[in-house]
Amino acid sequence: xxxxxxxxxxxxxxxxxxxxxxxxxxxxxxxxxxxxxxxxxxxxxxxxxxxxxxxxxxxxxxxxxxxxxxxxxxxxxxxxxxxxxxxxxxxxxxxxxxxxxxxxxxxxxxxxxxxxxxxxxxxxxxxxxxxxxxxxxxxxxxxxxxxxxxxxxxxxxxxxxxxxxxxxxxxxxxxxxxxxxxxxxxxxxxxxxxxxxxxxxxxxxxxxxxxxxxxxxxxxxxx
Numbered sequence: 001x002x003x004x005x006x007x008x009x010x011x012x013x014x015x016x017x018x019x020x021x022x023x024x025x026x027x028x029x030x031x032x033x034x035x036x037x038x039x040x041x042x043x044x045x046x047x048x049x050x051x052x053x054x055x056x057x058x059x060x061x062x063x064x065x066x067x068x069x070x071x072x073x074x075x076x077x078x079x080x081x082x083x084x085x086x087x088x089x090x091x092x093x094x095x096x097x098x099x100x101x102x103x104x105x106x107x108x109x110x111x112x113x114x115x116x117x118x119x120x121x122x123x124x125x126x127x128x129x130x131x132x133x134x135x136x137x138x139x140x141x142x143x144x145x146x147x148x149x150x151x152x153x154x155x156x157x158x159x160x161x162x163x164x165x166x167x168x169x170x171x172x173x174x175x176x177x178x179x180x181x182x183x184x185x186x187x188x189x190x191x192x193x194x195x196x197x198x199x200x201x202x203x204x205x206x207x208x209x210x211x212x213x214x215x216x217x218x219x220x221x222x223x
Contacts, residue, residue: 027101027104027166027167027170027210028097028100028101028103028104028207028210028211028215029206029207029208029209029210029211029212029214029215030100030207030211030215031096031097031098031099031100031101031207032097032173032203032204032206032207032208032210033203033204033207033208033211034093034096034097034099034100034207035093035094035096035097035199035203035207036199036200036201036202036203036204036205036206036207037200037204038089038092038093038096039089039093039195039196039199039200039203040196040200040201040204041089042085042086042088042089042092043192043195043196043199043200045085045089046082046086046192047192049081049082049085050082050192079139079144083139093199104215116165119165120162120165120166123158123161123162123164123165124158124161124162125158126158126161127154127155127157127158127161128154128155128158130154131150131151131153131154131155131157131158132154134150134154135147135150135151135154138150145188145191146188147191148184148188148191148192148194148195149181149182149184149185149188149191149194150181151181151195151199152177152178152180152181152184152194152195152198152199153177153178153181153182155174155177155198155199156174156175156176156177156178156179156180156181157174157178158174159171159173159174159177160174160175160178167210167214169206169210169213170206172206173202173203173206176198176202177198177202180194180197180198180202181194181198
């Protein structure tokens with residue numbers, strides 16, 4: 001039995017070495033939780049701002065109310081605070097996610113920047129960059145109702161694309177973002193709600209599952 005256990009341990013060590021050489025496995029579950037909390041706070045702030053702009057409960061007509069302005073630049077100006085909230089939410093989520101991932105990478109003594117991480121970043125940044133340009137063009141044309149589904153769809157594509165170089169479970173969160181984005185295309189009045197579910201709730205659920213599956217076991221073994 002001892003020799004069998006030693007052989008299994010050796011195989012597991014080899015598997016871990018192979019995974020570390022081809023995948024970035026130091027993503028922290030708390031990164032997902034923190035990003036999701038930032039998204040929910042951002043969605044709440046956006047909701048409050050929309051109430052100030054148009055008044056009353058959230059309704060389908062909110063996506064079109066701004067079209068009463070005389071020009072598209074005026075329309076964009078009226079959504080300036082919403083755009084600013086989105087940027088601040090993205091930056092806060094990025095910083096918090098990086099912090100928790102850095103902590104886990106430090107505990108595991110794995111590099112935070114190597115060829116695997118570079119491939120992960122490129123495969124994530126490419127769909128996000130193209131998506132950002134598409135969303136910017138939608139704003140220029142006044143297609144504000146396309147911003148929320150565009151964010152969800154391109155982010156989902158980025159996650160699916162990046163799953164080849166990190167934890168495979170991230171692919172399923174990408175599928176969830178894609179499904180919500182497609183639903184939003186035919187239900188534009190629920191953009192803020194679906195955005196909050198995708199970037200908020202799904203991130204928190206994913207983070208807790210990843211912590212339970214990977215980090216909880218390692219913490220118990222260390223203790």
